């Protein structure tokens with residue numbers, strides 16, 4: 001494993017217990033419409049699903065509730081995988097969970113899954129090309145790949161006074177910060193980087209969602225300097241979602 005993955009793994013292992021169901025389906029991210037409103041997933045009855053960066057297993061549990069036949073997950077953090085395993089047993093589902101980075105195929109079955117998804121994890125990939133190639137190899141032709149992440153503009157702007165100021169960069173795609181006391185490195189890729197890499201890997205992009213949810217847009221929001229805020233979400237989408245199909 002490279003140094004960034006080692007460092008990010010340490011951070012996620014340390015904070016796994018405090019990140020329990022925090023970003024999970026039907027929620028895609030902050031202040032963005034949910035799956036209940038968007039209906040991007042196909043009918044999951046009898047389907048095989050794989051969660052990339054499955055965290056505490058709450059999204060997989062939601063897939064189980066939708067009738068998915070097989071629940072598979074992969075996560076860098078051994079502690080997250082342990083929590084996911086326990087959570088899924090508690091929910092009454094059996095699962096196949098792997099501990100490892102999404103950049104490395106841990107031996108998952110090929111041309112097997114109907115749906116592969118990743119909720120707020122894809123920006124942790126240190127090698128998008130290999131990650132997308134792996135995901136394409138797991139999917140059946142016609143299978144769906146969905147992912148959500150912070151909108152790339154989020155790392156470009158900050159609240160200064162009561163204005164949003166462009167203080168970052170849309171050009172630099174990698175940045176490091178301290179996540180709950182631990183150093184981590186994350187990728188802030190441009191939307192074009194994701195779209196071009198998907199096209200190169202043999203995916204057709206079906207939809208990109210860059211929206212703030214209607215409840216937030218309907219209410220006047222007081223100024224807030226927080227990273228995620230309703231005030232900011234009234235000015236730009238805080239998250240984005242991509243739905244693609246394997247050709």
Ligand SMILES: C[S@@+](CC[C@H](N)C(=O)[O-])C[C@H]1O[C@@H](n2cnc3c(N)ncnc32)[C@H](O)[C@@H]1O
Nearest residue numbers: 012023024053054055059076077101102121124
């Ligand atoms: C924000 S959480 C996602 C929560 C989860 N998707 C859910 O629905 O509950 C991000 C997850 O990505 C995992 N992660 C970080 N880097 C990774 C990598 N390179 N490969 C696989 N998983 C990774 C973390 O351990 C963490 O569990």
